[in-house]
Amino acid sequence: MNEHVFPILTILGGGLTGLSLAYHYKGKSEIFEQESKIGGTASSETYGDFVFDHGPHLSFTKNKYVISLLNLGTRVVEKQARPINQYKGLEFPHPALFHLKRLDKVSGYNILMDLIEQYKISENKQVSNYEDWCVRTQGKYFAENFTKAYTKKFWRTDPSELSIDWVKDRIPNPSIKEAVSGTFGLEEKTGYYIDKYRYPISGGFGSFSNFWQFRKKDISIHLNSRVTSIDPSEKMIQFSSGKTIKYSRLVSTLPLPNLIAMIKGVPSRITNLSKELRHSSLHYLNIALYGRTKRKFSWVYFYDSEIPVSRLIAYNNVGNNMAPSNFSSIQIEIPYTEKYDSRDTEKAISSLENLGYINERDIHRIWEFDLRFGYPIHDLKRTIILDEIYKYLDEVGIVTAGRYGRWEHLWSHQVIIQGKEFAEFLSDPSTLSKFS
Structure with missing residues (x-):
């Protein structure tokens, strides 16, 4: 590996895509992450001895390479997925x-x-x-x-x-x-795409981000680094701290609308197109409960439209060491657009109490967490919009990757594979002049 042959790769975003890019790139790389930790939406939140992910995250890939990569520096347990549905008071297996x-x-x-x-x-x-x-x-x-x-x-x-x-x-x-x-009750298989899955023994799904450390001599990570502007003509990035850096090769895993808004001199047509890209937002209620849950399900889907909850995740069943002894932890997911309606918090808890999933008397504490960019929405205009945006980004020499960079509904193992593929592409000598 020679940094003179392979210019330093600048990566915006320290989620799984960015980490995979850095790990697989043949040269040195620098990751700039606006949060105080790596992992992006695949990271975990810790409140004392309670651990919650940013929504339900599991590793169910059969790709042997990804499995071996995620196992680096992380002890893993294999579990059986037990998803169920709730509809008009009835509970039944999923799908x-x-x-x-x-x-x-x-x-x-x-x-x-x-x-x-x-x-x-x-x-x-x-x-x-x-x-x-x-x-x-x-x-x-x-x-x-x-x-x-x-x-x-x-x-x-x-x-x-x-x-x-x-x-x-x-x-x-x-x-x-x-x-x-x-x-007739004669089903021979669940019909679900997840049968068994792998999950870290401790630290939540975020512990799967540890693999980058096995190349840490070639990877520099800068936390609390929020980008405010990018000047592609000068190859300059400015941060909210006032710091500026020059880059040689740039890959962004940031949400496309945010990236476009940062670029100096971007045509108004591209700005307007980026604003048409749609996404969901997700509000999470991370709830600590007194007592250990006796239910065996992993998570629940709620079909009823009058209930604002889309999923309930039982973390004591999903993973190990997610809560102290004599406690349980659950997560309630509430999708929204534009602005979260705080009234949905009480409505969600009340609905789940009526269905018997929680008892308000058992609630020890609630932590709320908001994920502004949940899932990119694959509407009918998406492909046309992306074609125009990518054409512009190609002209200014900026590569995008990952769920938000490609504006694509991708699972965690898919973004890891994509990061690897992009790193291999950028490590090809034929791309040196194009993206340097």
């Missing part, structure tokens, strides 16, 4: 379409009949958006009463406004045989 016996008979019958009807329709029927896809693969009854309701809650978007380029491997669509088997 619902594989377990129709658990629903009331009318709902189960309507879902199964609609699903069979859809399978009679030609495979060539045009699917132009996520709503079409749901009706085609799940039947109209389930799509309307389950998927659409949850989509509007979680994505804050009508499914007719979403594309289907993010759906693969994420949304289960059973065969007729699998759906019928589930109706």
Whole structure:
């Protein structure tokens, strides 16, 4: 590795993408992270002996390289995923379409009949958006009463406004045989894309960020470093502290709208396009409870539209050492757009108490955490917008990567792989003049 052959790589953002980029780049790199710790949305919050992630994070990849990378410097436990659903007071395994016996008979019958009807329709029927896809693969009854309701809650978007380029491997669509088997309680598999997963024994999911330390002689990390402006013509970055640095090669993992707003001289057309990129926001209630939970589920999906909660995560079941002895910890996820309505906090707790998931008397303490950029939304305009933005960024020599840099719904192992691929691309001698 020669820093004269491979210029120092400047990386904005110390999440898993940025760490993977730095780890796999053949030269030296510098990471600038605005928070006081690394990990990004894959980091964990610690309150005394209570540990909470930034939403549900699990490592379920079968990619042997990623598994070995995440194991570096981290002791890991393997667990069985036990997700469940909650709908109109009924509790049943996830995904619902594989377990129709658990629903009331009318709902189960309507879902199964609609699903069979859809399978009679030609495979060539045009699917132009996520709503079409749901009706085609799940039947109209389930799509309307389950998927659409949850989509509007979680994505804050009508499914007719979403594309289907993010759906693969994420949304289960059973065969007729699998759906019928589930109706009679004869299901042979869960139908979920997560069976077993790996999780750090201590420190929460954020401990999976330790791998960068095995190349720390080549990686410099600067925390509490918030970028305020980027001048691509001068290759200069300014920070909120007043500090400025020169860069040779720049990769940003920051949210695209934020990145565009920082660049000096950016055309107004590009600025306006970046403002059209949509994303969800997530508010988390991290709750410490007296007593150890007796329930075995890992997390719960809530379909009912009147309940603001999208998911409840039972951290004592998800991982080990997440709470002190004689305590439990749960996390409530509440999606929102623009501004969080604080009334949803009490509404969420009240709804879950009515369903029997918590007892307000058992609450030891609540910590609230806000994730302004939750998930990029794959709406129907996204690809066209991104093509224009990337064309401009290519002209000014700025590379973007990761969930927010590529504005793509990616899992943690996918951003690690993408970081590796981008590092290999930038380590290719043929790219030295283009991005230096």
